[in-house]
Amino acid sequence: MGREWSIQELSREAGVTSRTLRHYDDVGLLPPSRTGRNGMRFYDSDALVRLQRILLLRDLGLGLPAIRDALDDRRDTAGALRTHLELLQHERTQLERRIRAVRATLEKTENGEELMATEVFDGFDHTQYRDEVTERWGAQAYATGDRWWHGMSERERSDWKSRVDRLNADWVAAAQEGLDPHGERAQDLARRHVEWLTSVPGTPAHGADRCSLRGYVLGLADMYVEDERFAANYGGTAGAEFVRAALQYHL
16 A cells, blocks of 8 residues: 555645645545545545646636546646646746846846836736636646747737737727628638637647637637627627627638
């Protein structure tokens, strides 16, 4: 029989309370490996690895239901840990970039030197939707997309943002003109929109077959309408509804 840890020992080693571990058992997230005659919970090495993954996913901002789904969907423990390691390494790189950015800002401020925006905000871009992307499509999707984003030069990122801004502006203009979402101009915008979505590595649209692509894009189209943050990109709910109608017809 391999090494076991009591609930008190695991609580102390992992830095969580015994109450938390009991709650994880109650919600089916981390059952004990065995329970002694006196009701004492014991945990084996597999349970330790599972708890490590739970804590890592919790640090990414996932709720307990999403963590349970992630653990149940992926039983390849080694593969999952490699993904976690990749994300932690990415976090370390981001933190190191932010430290350099703050240090450079401090030094230039103290010396009365001119600040450069690219230096001030290095390490702060493209992370505001990390938790949402991870919860919707998984940690690997975020890591892949983030590698792609930071693999581009500043000029390439600027050009990409400009293309997206033009696409959004064209959608707003078309909706405000009252165009037919089934018409030629709207369908050309729908084509550009799908091309944009499929161009981003790590998303379900990248390399998807037509059936999977349709489900993903139309799911996003519904989100544009239902979530005011996204509807704002298209001039509000009415504009988002126009985009959805055009995409539905296109696909």
